[in-house]
Each structure stands twice: as structure tokens, then as C-alpha cells.
Amino acid sequence: MNVDCKDIQELIKAKNLKVTPQRIVVLEAIYSLQNHPTAEQIIDFIHQKHPSIAVGTVYKTLDTFVGHGVIRKVLTDEDIMRYDGILEHHHHLYNESNGEIRDYINEELDEMLKTYFEKNGIEGYKINSITLHINGKSINK
Template sequence: MTIKRNTIQRTLVLEAVNRLKCHATADEIYEQIVAKHPHISRATVYRNLNQLSDAGEIRKLEVPGGADRFDHRCHDHYHVRCLKCGRVFDVEMAHLDGLEQQITDTHGFEFSGHDLMFRGICPECRK
């Protein structure tokens, strides 16, 4: 078992994700941090985002056709992405536990979970 050090940089990254609360991209998180800590590198922020995600302290959202996003809410829940501005929002609905057991698998997969990304137009873009 590898023990991860809780570095100052890791704390800065976690605090930025928690402060932003907007499913930010790695670049947006980096820009937030570098504004106050100009000597932190982009690679350090990216590495810490991945480590925090692997540790379950934040959630990494893989967005088809877009940049990965990072979520401060780690429990199972769904998202919607605006087709105009690309922002990602939480969808308030019950998580469909056991959905994987309803799949007729023809490829030999052993399913371990699921993510759903809805798409639509956000209220700001509809104006």
C-alpha cells in the first residue's frame, strides 16, 4: 500500500475544486490557483487532480468530445452538459442503483458502474 503525502499543492488543488463547485476543467482549476500562487506548475495541478480523483476525494468526469471535469461531489449522481456553452451541471434525480444488472451483455464485460451525461441547453444560453 502506497501512502500519499498530503502536500501543500494537493491541499491548494482540493480547495480550488471545492471553492469552484462548477465541474471545472483542469485549466480552470489551474488558473484559479496560479492567480494566488504564481509559482505552481500546470503539471503539478494536473498530477494532484488525478491523485485526488484516484483517492476518491474528488470525482473526475470524462466528457465525450470535451475536457475532463472535476467535481467536488463524490457520491454517485448524474450530470447534464449544455450544448451551447459546454458547462456541466448536476442533475437532481435518484441514482439508478443496479442498472448494470439490467444489461444484456454480448461482449463478455463485467460491469462495475456507470456514468450518465445528459445534454441540453442551459437557462443562460436559452436567453
């Protein structure tokens, strides 16, 4: 996902957060790395250009971003925390062979799920959103 520095600043401001160089760098890293990076991957990426940014600052910034809805956490089946900078509704395809997580958008599936749960519901539970984590393995064709 290509996002420039100005867009990143506007996104941070829109979430009522102070724009700091560290926050810009962390969000740039998430968008540059794509594919739902781990905190360690984000830190390694940042330290290539900004070795003075503390590891604790990166973790605190990630937590702040999650808490303010700038990014989302994605937990893998191996209990590895990854980060997602795409806020639009989507599902995740988890490749069990290599650990890759891909975004999956399918409006027909979304409508089918919405219709099903509107009709059937879950007793004693109010559904706010539905996001699937689809596990599988790549097949070579």
C-alpha cells in the first residue's frame, strides 16, 4: 500500500493523536512492509534508517495506534501478533505453509454472512461485525 508522509500525518491527526516523527516512522514501516508485519519486523525495518528509535517507543506506538483505531492487531494460530494497516472491512487468508497473511475482500460473502446472522442470530449475543480468518495452504497450479 503506497501512502505518503502527508497521508500518514493526516491519518494520525484524524485519530486525535499528536503527530510525532516516531509515529510517522512506525506507520510508514507498517505500510511499507505490508503483509501484516510483526513488531520485530517493524523494529528491524525502522532501525535500518532510524537506529536511534527505541524498541520500547515502537511497542508503545503500536499499542497507541491499536487503541485509537489507526491499525489493527491480527493474531496468528501460532500466537504471533501481527499488525494490519488496512482499516477497510476485509477478511484474512492465512497460509499454513509459510505463515503469510493476505487480505481477502468479497462483498458477496459479506452480504451472505450478514443475511444469515440477521435471520438466525446467536441467542444472547449482539453481533457488531464479522471478520473471517480463513486457514489453508497454497496450491501450485
